[in-house]
Amino acid sequence: MKKPHIVILGAGYGGLVTTKKLEKLLRSGEATVTLINKHSYHYITTQLHKIGVGTAPDRKIALSIPELVNDSKTRFMTGTVTNVNAESQVVFLESGEEISYDYLVIALGFEVATFGIPGIKEHAFGIRSFRSSKAIYHQITKQLTLYKEDHDPSRLTFAVAGGGFTGIEMLGELAEGLPKLCEEHGVPFENVKIIGIEAAESLIPFFGDELIAYTSHIMESYNIDIFTSTKIKSCTENAVQLENGLEIPCRTLIWSCGVKANSLLERFGLPLVKGKLPVDKNLLVKGTENIFCIGDCALFMKDEKTALPPTAQVAMQEADVCGKNLTALIRGENLKAFEYHHKGSVASIGDRTAVGKVGSFTMSGWFAAIMKRVIENRYLFVLGGPSLILKQTLLLKREQLSVQTKQH
Ligand SMILES: Cc1cc2nc3c(=O)[nH]c(=O)nc-3n(C[C@H](O)[C@H](O)[C@H](O)COP(=O)(O)OP(=O)(O)OC[C@H]3O[C@@H](n4cnc5c(N)ncnc54)[C@H](O)[C@@H]3O)c2cc1C
Incomplete structure (x- = not known):
């Protein structure tokens, strides 16, 4: 029997954590998994300000995706998605390639919202x-x-x-x-x-x-x-x-005045609400049976009035359940309802101080700065265990990443 093909669009927080979850859960031969991302690196968005000022080496923030995924379980493709046809179950890439899928995960992230302000x-x-x-x-x-x-x-x-x-x-x-x-x-x-x-x-x-x-x-x-x-x-x-x-x-x-979902979603022919794909309690795009959407592209209503915010924390928790639900669908088991648990937020102000809130506990100063590092390391642990934390802390590779930037 043909193995079901899971295609994951975007290797950001949502897409990459879903991939890692599937690598753990799927048994050999149960499905094939393809991860598609614009670039061959995954960037730690929560530390991008350091790249802006040159206070961190490139490879500390931009991690090589082929080094993060297990190539015996996941096929990684560098490519820019240009469209999806949900009826014929095909993803279109800028290169002209067409990728068929049985199950799709849309995790294409965000764009900057400029609110139409001139200039x-x-x-x-x-x-x-x-x-x-x-x-x-x-x-x-x-x-x-x-x-x-x-x-x-x-x-x-x-x-x-x-x-x-x-x-x-x-x-x-x-x-x-x-x-x-x-x-x-x-x-x-x-x-x-x-x-x-x-x-x-x-x-x-x-x-x-x-x-x-x-x-x-x-x-x-x-x-x-x-x-x-x-x-x-x-x-x-x-x-x-x-x-x-x-x-x-x-x-x-x-x-840095706000974000909106990737505008590519507008081409997919799926119904959008506030530019996002509304998902049900199992994270399936409403009205579909084989398309999941997570992270900043997904509209998940916490209650009748409030949607979950576009944060890495939300994307990662959704990815965990998305991985479980994909496995359950393939095995014909019941799906799990997604529940979000807010673990707190910390913002750094330079390297030595930060401010944060965990539950009703507020923190500031060096203690909050250490907490911020703990949170970043916890994410590295999810992606690559203790060896990735060690590698990124010591960071032996100091080469610059060559990227083309927009000229103003
Ligand atoms: C500066 C900054 C700081 C932040 N700090 C925090 C924080 O401290 N805590 C927190 O919880 N959240 C934070 N966030 C929010 C968090 O980064 C996002 O909510 C999170 O990245 C969303 O995850 P995602 O998987 O939906 O999308 P992303 O992580 O954005 O991943 C989307 C991926 O899709 C790829 N992609 C996009 N278009 C295409 C295409 N056409 N074809 C192929 N690939 C494509 C992108 O290259 C990217 O790899 C911050 C955001 C910013 C901008």
């Missing part, structure tokens, strides 16, 4: 992928180089839009990483301005007064100018225009 798409830098984070690094070093020629202060103004998790992580990293980059480029760090712009009344408004005060204090100690209750109206190549009429001369605006 953001063209001139701002999103923190979306390894490549887009490298583009930030190239922009910073380019501006430092050009500053030496024209002494234009807008080249040394680095603004971050969005004071949520990603925003404060980026601000902290800029504050810690820019002094070294300035020294390397012979530019006085005293001339650098780092600015945070947030539409809400405070940074990380969802974290409570104590952590907000702590974060604001750290930003102040780093000389970062924070504009709260401030909305961006538009942006050009060399300035950011605010709704309050102010214009900030600035050539590097880093955009």
